Amino acid sequence: MKTLEHTNALAEARSLEVPSRELSLRRDPSVSQFWNENRKLLEAAWAEWEIENKDDLLVPDETLLDPHLRKAIKDAWENPEKESAIVDLWEEVIPGVYVAQFFDIDRLADFRNYLEAVANAGVPKRAPYGIQLNRYGMMLDPRSEGHLAAPNFQAFYNDLMDRFMRPIARLLLGTYGYDNQPFGFSIQYNPDKDKDLHAHTDASSATLNININLPDEKFTGSEVDFYDKVSGKTVQAIFEPGKAIIHGGNVPHATHPITSGQRSNLVVWLYGDRMQIPRGSTSSYGNSSSDTIKDVALESVTPRQRWSLPDGPKDTAAPF
Template sequence: MALDAPVERRDEVQIAMGNGNGVAPSQPSRPAGRPTAAAAAAPYADRRLRLNPNADHKPEDYSDVRGEYAPAVYSALERHLPPSLIDADRDVKLHFMRDILARYWPQGERNKVQRHREYRQRILHLYKPLHEELYNMHPSVFFLPTFLEAVRSNTEECFRSIMTEPIPGVYSFAMLQPTFCEMLLEEVENFEKWVHAMKFKIMRPNTMNKYGAVLDDFGLEAMLNQFMEQFIAPISKVLYPEVGGGTLDSHHAFIVEYGKDRDVELGFHVDDSEVTLNVCLGKQFFGGELYFRGIRCENHVNSETQHEEMYDYTHIPGWAVLHHGRHRHGARATSSGLRINLLLWCRSSVFREMKKYQKDFPSWCGECQREKRERQSQCVKATKMAFLRGSGGAAI
């Protein structure tokens, strides 16, 4: 791709992926109900699940079934079985459902999730938190009163009253209490010291960082889930409805660290999220600006940047930037000091599932919009020409 400014030249926009964050894959290798050759040979494999559950059917008891899926998954899925199968033997139904689930979530992925689960368990068992109060949600300790008031009011007008929107889709606002930032920085430092002392090998936040830590891995997952559900989802529901902002249901939360002996800059990329919250926690630094270059769908991720899409944001401790996950961005070099940011990649499984069946262009992609405008303008020109020719060239 050719980007406008040489400093951002990269071969391709990268898609930053979370490392083993324990989330079931959003893109199954094959949609359920479309069998592989091997599966097609199995009995019932040609039968499709019902789109709507049979509410009158009473599912079997699967409480004795062990494995990755909770018994409730089988009971719920049973209501979707095709009519010819719904009254079959329990074992036949279980076999059929296991086959579907295995195709939706392949063995390799399941093993990865299992290994990650064990990794987390080991940390949770051994790591002693420094600030216990961080592990439960305390809104008035964590957030600034202005932010809390806006969330409590829960109206678009109130959200916008505390924010600036320097370019469409990027919002910045004062969010975190300085004491919360300090405590979180100390907790991360404490965790890293512990990791070092234990000679523990930790997983980094994503494919693009060599430093930093995943907060969900050392006990902060439940608190950060509340953080997303209670304090980000109400906002994203209003500001990002077109990308599932109202149906956020999982997250990947981590810390990135830039400066001397840390990562220096971050390449041009899009996040593996629907909505990203990026908050600077400190400490003191120069540089590290976040540059934005337009929102793009998969088909246009490497298309050119328009002038009006270019924007550089300077981080301020305690301040948040909220943006669309597919808003192309990168971070310039942190030239001195230490910059530590909290990242919350918020995801919507509903949006990801719906996207697979979407045929028309996504309304949120800057390049799709530009192409549409271009087509419309060509169409208007052609109509005008035809009209002029028809009216013998008289001025209109």
């Protein structure tokens, strides 16, 4: 890894020769070497990019999120006994799958303009492996090579995971004890690129999938099927602008082909240390829980525990 100080990091990063799409998709060792050798340079470049564009660039923060959700979250952090107001905002699709308005629909354009500026920054960033390299495909968490390291975005991402997703997942899905570690990426479904996703489960305790389409960005297809293992039924969900689906990672799901338009989403996961997930869970990535984490009975977790931050450090384990 480079340790030199970069006095013109942005220009240097923009001049890098990025590994080809073919090398990236087959995970050639040279790709990982590229990102690791240039990690410090890219982090410095994103910081310089923010400073250079500070007069025109959005500083993403929680005001982008739905005001009803923000108020309920704020109240619960101040008094965890008020957490039931959050449950009222989420509609159950099937057990372990819920949907709610997450982004403020009136602020989506601001956030999308920010992502467009990120896409045009010229700083190399890595798309999720196995996913067609598209304009909005990027890694969000520092545990991932080539992540979006802009400091203001990272502050927003950490706040999103710590103050919003984790307590919601604990409340709705009972993830306490298996949600210390965050992971995230963005994806855009296109009819000629990443048009569908076959049936799978996630290597997560909880997955939060947020649609960031603008209200006038219509698409057809791309429905998501969730399989209820208890009833044996499959229930279909459709993404709408600013709405999020949160579900247990062990819930099987699949995405239908998108037939027109584009669907842009942020996808964020939580799992335990070293990618551990609750006992009995399995995923399409081959991860399962370990006996080294003691199961915490859902009924024994107090509201105060749900509304708390992990006291351990972040590790570097990532599924891809």
